[in-house]
Amino acid sequence: MPGNTGKHRISRRTKIATGVLALAVAAGGIAVSTTFGDPGQASADEADPALYIDILKVAPNNAEPANARGATTGTFTVNCGRNENQHFNPDNFVAQPGIRNGAQHLHDYVGNLSSNADSNNKSLDAAGTTCKNGDKSAYFWPVVRIDTGDNEKNPPAKPADGDRDKAAQDAASPVISCPDVASRLPDVPDSAMAEVNRNLDLLDTQIDEANKRLISTQGQGGPNFVQNAILGPLKDKRVATIDRMAIAIGRTAAKPQGLDALAPCALKEQAGTGGNPASNGGGAPGGAAQQITCPDVASKLPNVPASAKAEVDRNLQLLNTQIQEANQRLVSTQGQGGPNFVQNAILGPLKDKRVATIDRMAIAIGRTAAKPQGLDALAPCNLGQGGGNAGNNGNNGGATAKPLPGPDANNELPDNDGQIQRPAKVGITFRGSAAGQVVAMPKFLRALTGDAKPSINGAKNTRAAWTCTGFENRLTDKYPICPDGSKVERIHNFPSCWDGKNTDSANHRTHIVFPDKAGRCGAGFKAVPQLRITLVYDIPHDIQVKKQYKVDSFPSEKHNPLSDHDDFANVMSQSIMNQVVNCINRNKTCNA
Structure with a gap:
């Protein structure tokens, strides 16, 4: 109580x-x-x-x-x-x-x-x-x-x-990122379960040890040091470990093929954008990833007449969808184009869409009340750090600075x-x-x-x-x-x-x-x-x-x-x- x-x-x-x-x-x-x-x-x-x-x-x-x-x-x-x-x-x-x-x-x-x-x-x-x-x-x-x-x-x-x-x-x-193996395994027979689980744990241990070596040897060797001294040996260990799992499964079921393609790992920065391949070594997002942030519109609207509410709500949702689509394009086009690519191919078109959407809301309100002025100033967006967007479970587009x-x-x-x-x-x-x-x-x-x-x-x-x-x-x-x-x-x-x-x-x-x-x-x-x-x-x-x-x-x-x-x-x-x-x-x- x-x-x-x-x-x-x-x-x-x-x-x-x-x-x-x-x-x-x-x-x-x-x-x-x-x-x-x-x-x-x-x-x-x-x-x-x-x-x-x-x-x-x-x-x-x-x-x-x-x-x-x-x-x-x-x-x-x-x-x-x-x-x-x-x-x-x-x-x-x-x-x-x-x-x-x-x-x-x-x-x-x-x-x-x-x-x-x-x-x-x-x-x-x-x-x-x-x-x-x-x-x-x-x-x-x-x-x-x-x-x-x-x-x-x-x-x-x-x-x-x-x-x-x-x-x-x-x-x-940076961390070492490796393909996930468990999600690529077929149904594991009961007779192979213990051996497969032991080797899955060993894969995790191998990544942990490689990441510790990455830290302890920071600054050592030449440009190929990480590849030759850490990633190469890690791949060899993973090949052997993955092969033991395939053999164990193959004793009483069809031996899985192609798992050796999951052995190579890579060095990745933590700050991702969210569209990475599934990995078990740290390449997924979780730091301050770059995302598109836009000014909040809902908080700047005047009192919305009942007759305009449905249309305003539809367009507020459309603004969220536009940000989501722009962020997805940001992920899918990473590394493409020149220095102005994001502005010309993503932020510019997004601004144009937002201008039209915001204008529709202003017109809807203006049919039975004073038409709000100056909302077009909320149309431009920018590239920020880790803000998310208005559709991300309620995060307001990173607009809160x-x-x-x-x-x-x-x-x-x-x-x-x-x-x-x-x-x-x-x-x-x-x-x-x-x-x-x-x-x-x-x-x-x-x-x-x-x-x-x-x-x-x-x-x-x-x-x-x-x-x-x-x-x-x-x-x-x-x-x-x-x-x-x-x-x-x-x-x-x-x-x-x-x-x-x-x-x-x-x-x-x-x-x-x-x-x-x-x-x-x-x-x-x-x-x-x-x-x-x-x-x-x-x-x-x-x-x-x-x-x-x-x-x-x-x-x-x-x-x-x-x-x-x-x-x-x-x-x-x-x-x-x-x-x-x-x-x-x-x-x-x-x-x-």
Whole structure:
């Protein structure tokens, strides 16, 4: 239950607002709006009462697709705890790499102990984990809070700058990147499983040793030193290790061919753009990658008349799509053209599209209200560092140039306060495919589900995730009020159709997508284990009825439960991922 010190929230929130106002003055002009009224009245930080619903009024709507012949029904569950170590921060290295405090709301983390804005493949792989089976993957979601109006106490905020600075240093150094092997293996016979897993672990060890040698010999030798002294010997070791796996499989099944093509590795810089081939050595994005950043338009619009809202929303979504497409073109054309290529081939055409789109919004508003002036100044975009875009799970196109505030000593942020609720139960389960077998995810694959900014991005990527225990066949985009004996629950299903090449993409979505309603992946995509995260909370029934619990969100979302989302980065060793795949494909129930 929330603590009660007898102080009304107005004093606490006034303190938060004062801090933000001071930041605004120091930064030279962040807009701050204030509301004055009776201290006994509800503050603007509460969720809208209309956003709550009795779960019994929600019709059953959550049916699994029918299993086709050959469907895989196995599950692999990982025990990573409930964030007992109180790992919180307002970062999101999946959707907003390199932007500290960019989420503007607090995330709950389990798994990887180093997850922060500057996390990259190297820092993630070197970190510890809360997962009992050694899985170093990062799993994180917005916290849920109870807000009764009292001065609720939270665990004190832990400084994140040390971890961030270490991750930033890792991101600045080159690493050895090798093709992922586990995702290229055929179905492994039980008789070969132990030997294959031993050799997958050996491949990871070989990369670790090569990266350590890369650091210890920095500056030594001539221009071919790294190739001759590190990459060449590493390739030879990998050829032998991969061949042992092929022989082991070939004893009782068809021997896989062509795996030796996965032996050569390369030296890569950490700061990628997101379109890299799947690798297990650190070539994926995770540092401050260059992306196109554009001024935010939604925040500059006047009050939109009801008659214009649909057209304005369509065009705001189109602006997001245009940025995503431009970032994808930035990835696919990397290294092409001369010094003005990006400006002439990407930024210039993007500006022209934005001018037309913004003008359509102004005309729509102007039909029944004053036509807004000067919006065309928001059309030009530029190439920035690591900003993401407005479609990246709510990141506003990297437009926020000034430092964003971190959590205060009570782990509260502007417009996100109240007592943090640790989940009573966290379920992390990888599931099969209704259409057939699954293949391994590549190491360092990034994935997300939901959309943190539906007010700007629209509902295309949002997913109803709220329910109550015992009512999992009913999902709602509102906060559920559960019957006595039932608990509040969030169910986050992740996309599970991988393009077979990339561990990330410019919008962090197109490289891994959801299957169709029948559970099938589209052409060019492969089914990988589907991650499902379930979160159960002990929210007292009277708190539910009084509508006093809420999820952290971007301030613009005002705790809309439709903004709920979840993020994941796969940092499993190849042998653990191989265990996941084989458990699922053999229709077993495994717990690690």
